[in-house]
Structures are given as C-alpha cells and as structure tokens.
Amino acid sequence: MILAKNLRFLRTEKGLTQTDLAEKLGVQRTMISAYEDGRSEPKLSALDIFSKLFAVSIDELLHHDIQQFGRKASKNKEIKILTIAADESDRENITMVGQKASAGYLNGFADPEYMESLPQFHIPTLSRSATYRAFELSGDSMLPLVAGTVIIGSYIEQLRDIKSGKTYVLVTSSEGVVYKRVFNYLEENGKLFLVSDNEHYKPYEVKAEDVVEIWEAKAFISTDFPNPKDKAKPVSLDDISQMILDLKTEIIRLR
Structure with a gap:
C-alpha cells in the first residue's frame, strides 16, 4: 500500500487531478483511482513515467513512505559548480x-x-x-x-x-x-x-x-x-x- 499512498500524495502535492495524471499516462481516470486505492498495480512503464514526473526513484515509490518521512536524498547528491572570480594571475578571489x-x-x-x-x-x-x-x-x-x-x-x-x-x-x-x-x-x-x-x-x-x-x-x-x-x-x-x-x-x- 506504500505505492498507492505515495501516488496519491505526490499527485496532490503537484496539484494534479486524477484526470490530469490519467492523460499523462494515456489511461482512464478509473485506472489512476485503482492505483491510489491499491486495487491495481501499475506496470513498469507507468512506474517509469511516475518516477520522472515526480522526480523520485522507482525504489522510493515502491518502498519509502514519502508523506511520512519526506523524500530521500542521495548522499552523493552534487551541488553545482559555482561562478568564480579570479585576479590577473588567475588566482581565485x-x-x-x-x-x-x-x-x-x-x-x-x-x-x-x-x-x-x-x-x-x-x-x-x-x-x-x-x-x-x-x-x-x-x-x-x-x-x-x-x-x-x-x-x-x-x-x-x-x-x-x-x-x-x-x-x-x-x-x-x-x-x-x-x-x-x-x-x-x-x-x-x-x-x-x-x-x-x-x-x-x-x-x-x-x-x-x-x-x-x-x-x-x-x-x-x-x-x-x-x-x-x-x-x-x-x-x-x-x-x-x-x-x-x-x-x-x-x-x-x-x-
């Protein structure tokens, strides 16, 4: 049921209706309802779409309670390189x-x-x-x-x-x-x-x-x-x- 709970939470967090999400997947709204109620499980192709749409891993969707514990963050997450100032000798200021x-x-x-x-x-x-x-x-x-x-x-x-x-x-x-x-x-x-x-x-x-x-x-x-x-x-x-x-x-x- 973690997947069902995550899908419902992530959809509402993003401000999407079940109809909106159904259109992105190319399925009927009733299918999204079934996913969120735990009556049906999405195929791998649908999970991949959910993963990209909500910016979470498939593993996180399936096994991590996002609403209760928040999104996971990779300990290897990189922070982008900055704009740096240098002097005439190419020494960083x-x-x-x-x-x-x-x-x-x-x-x-x-x-x-x-x-x-x-x-x-x-x-x-x-x-x-x-x-x-x-x-x-x-x-x-x-x-x-x-x-x-x-x-x-x-x-x-x-x-x-x-x-x-x-x-x-x-x-x-x-x-x-x-x-x-x-x-x-x-x-x-x-x-x-x-x-x-x-x-x-x-x-x-x-x-x-x-x-x-x-x-x-x-x-x-x-x-x-x-x-x-x-x-x-x-x-x-x-x-x-x-x-x-x-x-x-x-x-x-x-x-």
Whole structure:
C-alpha cells in the first residue's frame, strides 16, 4: 500500500487531478483511482513515467513512505559548480556576500555579471586547493559571533561530506542564506538538522533537495572583540540531542 499512498500524495502535492495524471499516462481516470486505492498495480512503464514526473526513484515509490518521512536524498547528491572570480594571475578571489546582498544571492549566484558586482578580496594564508566565499552574518543566533561577522567558507561539492556537529553556511531555497551547526540525517530521512549556538533559537530541519550550496566554515573576520562574560552559554552535545528530540516530537505532533 506504500505505492498507492505515495501516488496519491505526490499527485496532490503537484496539484494534479486524477484526470490530469490519467492523460499523462494515456489511461482512464478509473485506472489512476485503482492505483491510489491499491486495487491495481501499475506496470513498469507507468512506474517509469511516475518516477520522472515526480522526480523520485522507482525504489522510493515502491518502498519509502514519502508523506511520512519526506523524500530521500542521495548522499552523493552534487551541488553545482559555482561562478568564480579570479585576479590577473588567475588566482581565485573570495567573493563577499554582505547582508544586503544575501537576498539577491539565491537568484544571482550563477550569474557571472552579478557575481562580478560583489566585493572581492584575497587571504594568502588560505589553501589554494579550495574555493572560498565570504558571508556576512545577521542576527545573534550564533553567538558569540555577532551580526556583521564575516564567515569564510570552503565550498562543499557533495552532501555526503557534511560532518555532523560542524558549522556551515547553507544557501537553501526554503531559508535563504543561513549559518548554522549542521547534523546530517540524509540517509535516515533525507534531511539536515540546523542548530543555533544561541540556546534561545530552536533547531529546525531542511530537506536535502532544498539545498543549493554548502560552505564549511573555515575562518571568520570580525571587528568586535567579545567580552568573555557576554558569551552565550555553550551548547553541549546533550543539549543538541535534546533539541533534536524535541523537534522530532513536535513534527510528529503536527502531523
């Protein structure tokens, strides 16, 4: 019955009627109804059409409850190569994405003209074997790093390389540009859990398919010299585990 449930969920999620889906398959509407009720099973050719139409694997359609657990994400999912700025010596520069620029970055990161319009700089001590980008923080969710701090991140090509507990700048279609401590649950449910170092902010989840870019934090630049007394309370692994447990409980309750 997982297939029947998945077909019904994916069809409604895409805003299609049973008649719409029947036309795409070249069958009667009653056949789609039978698929969704579990009274009939589609042939391989129909499964292939469903797979392409809903952008899921046939294995996922047959064996994974998409409505309950979300879409699976391959741990090998690649994030596309970026537009890179270089100097006269063909040495890569670091492009700076300020707070005001972050809103347009989601749409402009692949546009060479847009990227060239952003400030660029170079740090000699960073390894030349990686690609870097700089992002200016807003808000106080990652204290003791305050708003205005610039995070320099190293480009991560594959989601499988995300290491739980480390901090990353994520560019996502759902949340925009954020800097968080990330926990990798891709193989379990196709999602990432994002945790703030400031305990006043609750963790939340992001679907892998919403991730556009990931940058592993390597350094930061700040004109603020924080007083140790003003630092946020450190978040322990036990605290993080409890926050994630609370989040999962809340998600189940909302369902």
